[in-house]
Amino acid sequence: MNQNKNNNRRLVLASRPTGQPVASNFRLETADIPRPGENQLLLRTVYLSLDPYMRGRMNDAPSYSPPVKLNAVMCAGTVSRVETSRHPDFHPGDWVVNSGGWQDYAVADAKDVRKLTGDILDHPSRALGILGMPAFTGYMGLMDIGQPKSGETLVVAAASGAVGSVVGQVAKLKGCRVVGVAGGKEKCRYVTETLGFDACIDHRDANFARLLADACPHGIDIYFENVGGAVFDAVLPLLNTSARIPLCGMIAHYNSQGLDEGKDRLPLLESILLRKRIRLQGFIIGQDYGHRYQEFIDAMQPWVSTGKVRMREDRVEGLENAPQAFIGLLEGKNFGKLIVRVGDDNL
Amino acid sequence: MNQNKNNNRRLVLASRPTGQPVASNFRLETADIPRPGENQLLLRTVYLSLDPYMRGRMNDAPSYSPPVKLNAVMCAGTVSRVETSRHPDFHPGDWVVNSGGWQDYAVADAKDVRKLTGDILDHPSRALGILGMPAFTGYMGLMDIGQPKSGETLVVAAASGAVGSVVGQVAKLKGCRVVGVAGGKEKCRYVTETLGFDACIDHRDANFARLLADACPHGIDIYFENVGGAVFDAVLPLLNTSARIPLCGMIAHYNSQGLDEGKDRLPLLESILLRKRIRLQGFIIGQDYGHRYQEFIDAMQPWVSTGKVRMREDRVEGLENAPQAFIGLLEGKNFGKLIVRVGDDNL
Numbered sequence: 001m002n003q004n005k006n007n008n009r010r011l012v013l014a015s016r017p018t019g020q021p022v023a024s025n026f027r028l029e030t031a032d033i034p035r036p037g038e039n040q041l042l043l044r045t046v047y048l049s050l051d052p053y054m055r056g057r058m059n060d061a062p063s064y065s066p067p068v069k070l071n072a073v074m075c076a077g078t079v080s081r082v083e084t085s086r087h088p089d090f091h092p093g094d095w096v097v098n099s100g101g102w103q104d105y106a107v108a109d110a111k112d113v114r115k116l117t118g119d120i121l122d123h124p125s126r127a128l129g130i131l132g133m134p135a136f137t138g139y140m141g142l143m144d145i146g147q148p149k150s151g152e153t154l155v156v157a158a159a160s161g162a163v164g165s166v167v168g169q170v171a172k173l174k175g176c177r178v179v180g181v182a183g184g185k186e187k188c189r190y191v192t193e194t195l196g197f198d199a200c201i202d203h204r205d206a207n208f209a210r211l212l213a214d215a216c217p218h219g220i221d222i223y224f225e226n227v228g229g230a231v232f233d234a235v236l237p238l239l240n241t242s243a244r245i246p247l248c249g250m251i252a253h254y255n256s257q258g259l260d261e262g263k264d265r266l267p268l269l270e271s272i273l274l275r276k277r278i279r280l281q282g283f284i285i286g287q288d289y290g291h292r293y294q295e296f297i298d299a300m301q302p303w304v305s306t307g308k309v310r311m312r313e314d315r316v317e318g319l320e321n322a323p324q325a326f327i328g329l330l331e332g333k334n335f336g337k338l339i340v341r342v343g344d345d346n347l
Numbered sequence: 348m349n350q351n352k353n354n355n356r357r358l359v360l361a362s363r364p365t366g367q368p369v370a371s372n373f374r375l376e377t378a379d380i381p382r383p384g385e386n387q388l389l390l391r392t393v394y395l396s397l398d399p400y401m402r403g404r405m406n407d408a409p410s411y412s413p414p415v416k417l418n419a420v421m422c423a424g425t426v427s428r429v430e431t432s433r434h435p436d437f438h439p440g441d442w443v444v445n446s447g448g449w450q451d452y453a454v455a456d457a458k459d460v461r462k463l464t465g466d467i468l469d470h471p472s473r474a475l476g477i478l479g480m481p482a483f484t485g486y487m488g489l490m491d492i493g494q495p496k497s498g499e500t501l502v503v504a505a506a507s508g509a510v511g512s513v514v515g516q517v518a519k520l521k522g523c524r525v526v527g528v529a530g531g532k533e534k535c536r537y538v539t540e541t542l543g544f545d546a547c548i549d550h551r552d553a554n555f556a557r558l559l560a561d562a563c564p565h566g567i568d569i570y571f572e573n574v575g576g577a578v579f580d581a582v583l584p585l586l587n588t589s590a591r592i593p594l595c596g597m598i599a600h601y602n603s604q605g606l607d608e609g610k611d612r613l614p615l616l617e618s619i620l621l622r623k624r625i626r627l628q629g630f631i632i633g634q635d636y637g638h639r640y641q642e643f644i645d646a647m648q649p650w651v652s653t654g655k656v657r658m659r660e661d662r663v664e665g666l667e668n669a670p671q672a673f674i675g676l677l678e679g680k681n682f683g684k685l686i687v688r689v690g691d692d693n694l
Contacts, residue, residue: 225617228617232617247617247621248621264611264613266611266615267576270572270597271597273594274594274631277635280620282619282620287588288589
């Protein structure tokens with residue numbers, strides 16, 4: 001069953017995952033299409049963004065945002081079209097960005113959505129990628145915490161992904177040597193040939209740590225941390241004095257249960273941060289930088305228009321395929337920004 | 348044998364410690380008094396500063412400063428008097444701060460020493476404590492990385508010590524709730540009654556973690572990290588969103604050999620830093636903030652003169668007692684800023 005005008009398909013959290021999510025953690029339901037109240041809009045989902053942070057929301061654990069409740073619709077940023085408006089600033093057919101979740105229809109307060117206007121209407125899904133949350137994350141973490149200076153070396157993992165690709169391209173524009181990390185030869189080739197990184201190392205290579213060191217002959221000044229795990233391990237000994245580590249994700253650990261086996265490296269990390277006078281700082285884009293969105297758009301829009309910063313979209317068709325696509329995302333199976341096309345662009 | 352005019356007693360690094368230093372790692376030697384060259388000074392050590400960072404210099408490992416070489420004089424900041432000057436700006440009897448090391452006499456380039464003038468001449472040893480490196484460390488780490496705001500809660504360990512006591516007192520002046528951690532009832536009483544902290548928890552108490560939580564009912568906004576170990580463990584779950592952690596030392600780990608036993612908490616730390624958007628930043632006072640010394644003095648001098656910021660000195664008499672005093676420092680046996688009086692104040 002495709003998106004239709006008669007009812008609302010929605011994917012709810014059926015059970016909480018233990019480790020890697022499985023298909024049975026999600027349940028596809030059919031419900032009535034909701035009705036907007038005063039100053040509200042009925043929105044039809046066209047594009048749905050799948051992002052690693054959603055794994056955290058599936059846990060019943062304290063985090064920076066409340067968890068998704070059992071039997072509630074999975075959260076997600078969406079690009080939608082207005083079906084019904086009960087607010088004077090919006091009209092049927094308008095394109096908006098909203099937090100619609102994994103479903104066909106959502107009701108939102110008009111104040112909580114952003115209308116899309118101008119050039120982006122040629123590519124509305126960019127509002128979930130290169131002109132949306134992932135790029136905003138990469139840009140602000142890089143500029144505010146990473147503070148790139150010409151001639152420095154930056155390393156970023158998931159380099160072909162939504163955040164990593166922006167971090168690397170912007171750092172190149174700022175004059176850095178940029179080394180990406182990605183999974184597989186095809187992604188690595190894309191990162192160097194299309195995105196223009198100076199090098200890209202395959203983290204599946206048995207000699208990964210040595211290859212990374214070879215690609216960073218002058219050490220690492222900025223490590224944009226969005227994965228954790230083995231990449232961080234290989235980066236640690238290469239960090240230069242006064243390095244900066246913006247920390248926006250650690251997908252390698254999202255599925256882990258409790259503490260990892262092995263020796264405790266927390267004191268080792270502290271020791272490295274101390275000796276090398278390193279700044280390690282976590283951030284959450286909306287909460288830390290939500291008020292600086294316009295600054296991001298003013299910088300990014302011209303780069304996007306002139307092709308200086310690009311982002312590959314990995315599109316999946318159909319809401320019903322969102323769970324499998326999301327599971328694949330956590331395994332690195334996507335190639336670029338993962339977007340689910342839920343409904344027709346046209347009315 | 349005391350300090351004399353005929354030869355130079357000096358303590359050299361006889362062997363590198365494995366874990367906790369022992370007396371046999373040091374050797375007391377007698378040598379000729381060195382002669383100053385052009386633009387140099389012969390300096391007689393009066394006060395010698397013992398500080399935790401010296402433990403790191405005893406290792407033959409890469410650090411932010413080169414290690415002390417075997418059979419070389421142990422490094423230390425000193426307050427000295429000029430015996431012989433071959434530079435026009437200095438005269439016999441002048442008081443200076445220099446890096447004289449654990450010995451009676453040192454030769455220094457005039458450009459590498461700082462002359463003491465004004466009120467501090469009433470208490471020259473303050474140039475090693477409340478108006479010297481430890482206070483400078485506490486002040487800059489607190490102000491630049493900690494960024495205290497009125498109403499926030501700050502926790503600092505080794506609260507009766509040189510760095511911790513300054514951090515807490517300055518944070519109080521900035522309007523924070525200040526909770527110290529110290530070893531033993533006597534130190535804790537001093538921290539609250541004399542230094543004016545709001546609370547001080549004994550880290551030897553079996554209920555330490557619970558007592559710390561009780562003393563921080565609104566969580567922790569700034570944790571000034573100068574010890575590592577069990578204190579950091581108890582602090583981690585109490586950290587608030589957007590907390591800051593200036594990291595200037597980790598005495599609890601200075602004697603450790605390789606990685607600690609137990610589960611790997613590095614991913615846990617990253618996860619906390621991410622979820623709570625925390626800034627953790629190592630710094631080394633001279634290298635990061637050396638150029639801001641005057642700013643520190645301008646702020647601290649009035650507080651010291653008016654008694655708003657105090658530092659207890661723990662004085663040991665005689666160069667020959669420096670090794671045992673230093674070993675005790677690493678075990679928390681000192682009470683206040685540890686200073687060795689090596690020679691007479693008077694000429």
